[in-house]
Amino acid sequence: MESVLESQKAAASIAPGLSVFLPTTSPLSGGLMLRIYQTRPTELLLPNPFGAGVLVAPPDRLDDFGFAPSAFDRVMIRRIIALKPVRISDVRDSVRATALSGFAGREAQVLARAVAAISVRRRRMLRDQIVATVMRRNTSPDLPDWLTGVLMQTGLNPHDLSSVLCAPVRNRAPGGGKGGRAADRDGEAESRLPPRLRLLREVIGNLPDILPPDYNGTSAGRCLRLAENALTRMEALYTGLAECLLVPDRLAGLVPAGRPFATDLGLLAGWTRFCLMAREVMRAPSRAHAVADLTALAQVLGHKNNASAQDAPVLSTARPGPSEWPREIDHALYLSERNERMLRAEITLDVRDV
Amino acid sequence: MPLPVFFSQSPDADMPEVAGPGTTPSDLLFRPLWPLVIPTVQWRGSRKDATSRIPDTLLEPLRIWFFDCYPDADLVMRLIGSGDGSALPARDPLEEPEWADPVQRASELLWVRAAAVLSRPVPPLVLDEMAETSGLRTTEIIGLLPSLAVLFAEASLLFPHGSSPVPAVVSRSDLLATLTRIAGAGLTAWTFAMPLLLAARNEIDNVLPAARAIALTFAEKGRYVAACDEALAEIFPLFEARCAKVARQLQGAKAVARDGRRVALWLSVPDFATILSLVRFATRCSVHVVPAMQLQATAARACRAQSDLLVAEDMLIHWPRASWSDSLMIAFERGNLRLRNLASIGGALSHPSDYRPGLERLATYVLEDMHLGLSLVERMRTAESLADFPKPSALLDDYLAMLPPPADERPTVRRRRRDVAWDTQPGHKV
Structure with missing residues (x-):
């Protein structure tokens, strides 16, 4: 009766799962979360297409829900769920492969195809740089591959490895001032910022202009709060990675098997799509529908299944x-075309600013 | 050139192919002006038409003048020639991410050229020649040219853009600025612009109030507002006449084998979307309801006839047997989207069941014809983009079956060992 015992044990487990965003093309919604x-x-x-809430479904049984x-x-889903354990980079690779x-x-x-060729070159260059500069004797042997994978997912150009990731740390240094040279340096750092982070900053910074003006206290207001929280977390992700690269001791303490940064990396693609979708709101045929879709996506992205949820999900x-x-x-045709776009x-x- | 075998064996071999709308530079240049262009005889006969319409004989001399020493003429002709996507050169997808519609691009180039030429005064000698060719007086041509110049200069708002049914979204301030420029060019330009504003794929709920608001700021506001109202009243019969003409033209038309899909249609997706949007507006606001209903009925007939012909032609096209080039495949996918949009709008004009069987037949044909130069994945995707099947196709099922099974459904190592142990017990029969 071991299977029964196993299933009871599984049901009793309340360990929070790892959430990974899937950039889908179905007209169902802007994206799904695994x-x-x-x-x-x-x-x-997936967001409930008929109203409030989030539906939880077995990944390959969506037809049963209509x-x-x-x-x-x-x-894409089939490729991902065939893997166990699933890594964040596997999800990204499966999306690209599909x-x-x-x-x-x-x-x-x-x-x-064009991006894959560039990615291979970038990966090799990044790995070489990491091995040459940040590796120490006491670091884990699988660290270079893991770190390369993580940096690739953040969309970092290897040419900017030394300067870009240092930028947030430098900006925080006391005595930076706002003189001419500092402004020039800021502008240069801004231009070398990874495109994902720049997109997040631009769109989430301008989100109050995109969402309906009466967003205070409504679901759009909560959506804005979730997006701002996400931006803070993503900024922390980039800063954390930069600090790891700058402080070798911290890097040595990282254990790839413990999946550090995985929680934020799993949601990075989701918030990227959120920003791309927010850009579409102004061009959408019906603004009310576009805002509702955006809010539903934020609801899925902000969904948590642990007790330490600080920010309440978008309730209704x-x-x-x-x-x-x-x-x-x-x-349906418009949505699937938009999702494919x-x-x-x-x-x-990552290779070209949109 | 020998005729295709199918053509000669067809029972309707004596039926000529239905010639569709052309894609010559003249067609692309002046097609958006269709609500304004009337025969010169009619233009001369009516005082009202003389101030609100354009005589058709003026267009050819204008085209000759636009094309005189046109540096991009070769580029335009090449773009038009590759309208079906078959002859486009390979390009860097990252440097040029938008695989723009070449014919639309050629049209835009031509409109820019027309605006540039008309922004300069026309020499008297050329004017005399135009007058002689068109049968108009020089003063009449001089009276029309500045207003025409405004139309071409504001093509981004007044002319249709792209092949999407989604209306162009212009910010309120840009819209008001453009309309102010048009109105500032005079009453004739304003009268010309109003039908075009409604016939292009603009959101009528935005543009009509904005146009009336601008009209009210002018001294002759009565005449400016009247131009808006007359344009709204006339746009229904104008579209209806166009749809009726298309329906008449396509009545009883038989599909024959063509080399590729038609590049230009009699009525495009934005045209039908505009019609449906106008009908919706009339019903909602209870204005011009009878002409709107008549327009809906005629548009439904035209849409059905056009879609049926397109689907039937698709089944007869000699598609390439070898693998398709990128540009051809992308043009093909754009064509699939066009068919699907036409069916969707046609379904809203009449009933969706009028269109579903045709597209499903085409999707099945793509899935089953093994001679097509499409890969398995491309077949699945094409079928999916043409018709909504509630269940995945057999091809997709087979494809999914080839992938590794879900990890959660795989038996664990302990269970597999137990099963093996159970199977190898002496008393167990398989």
């Missing part, structure tokens, strides 16, 4: 009715 556990089966989180995911989503197979269209395929997302959507535009933007984000 929650990976050590002992329990993987779960898929949804018809796109072929891209089916293949786009490379052509499931998101030829344009995405061509872009993914008011979904506008279908009558508010213009009839001359096919809603965002996927292409996300694929090329």
